[in-house]
Amino acid sequence: xxxxxxxxxxxxxDAFAQFAKEEIAPHAAAWDAEDHVPMDIVPKLGEMGIMxxxxxxxxxxxxxxxxERCIALEEIxxxxxxxxxxxxxxxxxxxxxxxxxxxxxxxxxxxxxxxxSCVCGLAVTEPGGGSDVAGxxxxxxxxxxxxxxxxxxxxxxxxxxxxxxxxxxxxxxxxKGRPLMSTIAIEAGTEGFKPGREENKLGLRGSFTGELIMDxxxxxxxxxxxxxxxxxxxxxxxxxxxxxxxxxxxxLGILRACLEDAVAFAKERVLYGKPISKLQAIQFQIxxxxxxxxxSRLMLYNAAAMKDEGxxxxxxxxxxxxxxxxxxxxxxxxxxxxxxxxFVNEYPAGRYxxxxxxxxxxxxxxxxxxxxxxxxxxxxx
Amino acid sequence: xxxxxxxxxxxxxxxxxxxxDIQIDTGSGRIVREGVKHVIDPESxxxxxxxxxxxxxxxxxPGFVAALAMAPAQMKDKLTEALAxxxxxxxxxxxxxxxxADTYATSYTLAAxxxxxxxxKELQFDLILAGTSSSDGGTSHVAVQTAxxxxxxxxxxxxSIELPDSAAGGALIRAVKRSEEVMLTFEGExxxxxxxxRDINKPRLVTAMGIIKARKKPLTVWNIEDLVIDPDKAGLAxxxxxxxxxxxxxxxxxxxxxxETPEEAAAGILEIIREAGI
Numbered sequence: 150x151x152x153x154x155x156x157x158x159x160x161x162x163d164a165f166a167q168f169a170k171e172e173i174a175p176h177a178a179a180w181d182a183e184d185h186v187p188m189d190i191v192p193k194l195g196e197m198g199i200m201x202x203x204x205x206x207x208x209x210x211x212x213x214x215x216x217e218r219c220i221a222l223e224e225i226x227x228x229x230x231x232x233x234x235x236x237x238x239x240x241x242x243x244x245x246x247x248x249x250x251x252x253x254x255x256x257x258x259x260x261x262x263x264x265x266s267c268v269c270g271l272a273v274t275e276p277g278g279g280s281d282v283a284g285x286x287x288x289x290x291x292x293x294x295x296x297x298x299x300x301x302x303x304x305x306x307x308x309x310x311x312x313x314x315x316x317x318x319x320x321x322x323x324x325k326g327r328p329l330m331s332t333i334a335i336e337a338g339t340e341g342f343k344p345g346r347e348e349n350k351l352g353l354r355g356s357f358t359g360e361l362i363m364d365x366x367x368x369x370x371x372x373x374x375x376x377x378x379x380x381x382x383x384x385x386x387x388x389x390x391x392x393x394x395x396x397x398x399x400x401l402g403i404l405r406a407c408l409e410d411a412v413a414f415a416k417e418r419v420l421y422g423k424p425i426s427k428l429q430a431i432q433f434q435i436x437x438x439x440x441x442x443x444x445s446r447l448m449l450y451n452a453a454a455m456k457d458e459g460x461x462x463x464x465x466x467x468x469x470x471x472x473x474x475x476x477x478x479x480x481x482x483x484x485x486x487x488x489x490x491x492f493v494n495e496y497p498a499g500r501y502x503x504x505x506x507x508x509x510x511x512x513x514x515x516x517x518x519x520x521x522x523x524x525x526x527x528x529x530x
Numbered sequence: 531x532x533x534x535x536x537x538x539x540x541x542x543x544x545x546x547x548x549x550x551d552i553q554i555d556t557g558s559g560r561i562v563r564e565g566v567k568h569v570i571d572p573e574s575x576x577x578x579x580x581x582x583x584x585x586x587x588x589x590x591x592p593g594f595v596a597a598l599a600m601a602p603a604q605m606k607d608k609l610t611e612a613l614a615x616x617x618x619x620x621x622x623x624x625x626x627x628x629x630x631a632d633t634y635a636t637s638y639t640l641a642a643x644x645x646x647x648x649x650x651k652e653l654q655f656d657l658i659l660a661g662t663s664s665s666d667g668g669t670s671h672v673a674v675q676t677a678x679x680x681x682x683x684x685x686x687x688x689x690s691i692e693l694p695d696s697a698a699g700g701a702l703i704r705a706v707k708r709s710e711e712v713m714l715t716f717e718g719e720x721x722x723x724x725x726x727x728r729d730i731n732k733p734r735l736v737t738a739m740g741i742i743k744a745r746k747k748p749l750t751v752w753n754i755e756d757l758v759i760d761p762d763k764a765g766l767a768x769x770x771x772x773x774x775x776x777x778x779x780x781x782x783x784x785x786x787x788x789x790e791t792p793e794e795a796a797a798g799i800l801e802i803i804r805e806a807g808i
Binding site for chain 1: 606607610611614735736737738739740741742745
């Protein structure tokens, strides 16, 4: 199952896969069942180079690209999509600092974010919605070089564990009355800044998802990530290019889990004196999952390669839409292949389905992705 | 502390976890390597980990660790992996003329490469470490035979290596060998060749940063022309061992009617175990 990876990328994939097998696979079911967030694994992820995989070496990162980042997420999500959610959201916040942060911000925060001593977050969604960035209500007012921030974010991954969260806030209006946004980094422990309710999720368990409450939070103007008023394009770029790529990679990991488990079960399960893999009805299901997996990985890694070359368009939206739906289809097929075993929690098929469904809304639902794809398509063709 | 110079003999083998995909060429009686995922032999990996632990002790002067393998050119990435784990240099012996070598010809070629590395580096390896027995061939010959070609002391089945007086600058090597009934402790000075077992350590994982660092480490590829050897002693031509019939054992399963009662099941299962000679 090799995409056109370089020798180095192949080695990296093997290394991440081995790490996932040893450190994640044995615990993934328990993390899901108990909704336990395995914070003790974060320094190990740092040591492996995953936390700062795309961060330049001078800030403690590994200096690799987005293909390598997607490889890491696929391998983690193969066993635990919940843990992969924590890593992806960390990458999302880190990307904003790498792409738009000041030198001082990079020196201050990135080394800890790379070695796993500080988890990062990015907070956009509010009770009123997530994709409608212009409708956000969290407000930041700048006075005497200090931001005062008030508002509430919800459905925020890493809400209860992030050491630094990059928060999208409304900070004014342009000359036509349209809202201007800024992205501002808030450190955990800042007065007035605290996590609120922690959500009890259907899937993607093993990662924190919850509220962030900002009650007269004061942070220095130096915490602004990127130019004031440019928060909307910054948020949209990171969500669009890092966020959607990550979700597609996580969904690909779930899809591969479905494929590998379907094959293993079909070869193992004996009915009528032979393994069910000999039955055409089962073979058709496996063929469908395989085709979905191969198409998905081509879409994802092609988009990631384009991102690394700086020319990605709607490719991540296409990948996110296709792979999230394919992961749900494949999880259902796995459950059908496994029959009763697919329905009991002793086996992971149900978890894959819950995780796959949970991936759809993150970083834009399928409908949002289709709108983006249609927008580009109508211009391009 | 003494700076150790250690060479590790690595063997790429078909991934033991994908054993069922391994095919045997009925004509030549050899494993078909094309299209099969290869990994560093598990015991070779333990040998490399032991070398890194001995030569790169925290707080001490870092020693030198090199890795050497004889394998087809497409296995080069296994040496890159060794560099990513922490080896300083790597050498790949790759030539069609080396193909089909048995352990006699392999060890002869490896010994020639050891001499060349030592001459070029102007050093003598204090230790040459290898896995005792590879997961594919499983002969336990290569480490021992390489030592014989080099005229060096050798021990196999070693589960522990210590340098008890290295802090005082001493060169004593203590190796514990596992035999069927007792543990044997050997002490002496290098140079020596030691074959290790899986229980000697838990090999470290390759990290992304290790892979990045490997980019800048030397990986040398030598063919038969680069070594001072008798071509008639290398590869298939130099291999006195002729493989007999190699085949994959039948591991297929058959369905069986269930027993009526637990007592019948217990007796039936016991009978199956007895018949299998387990």
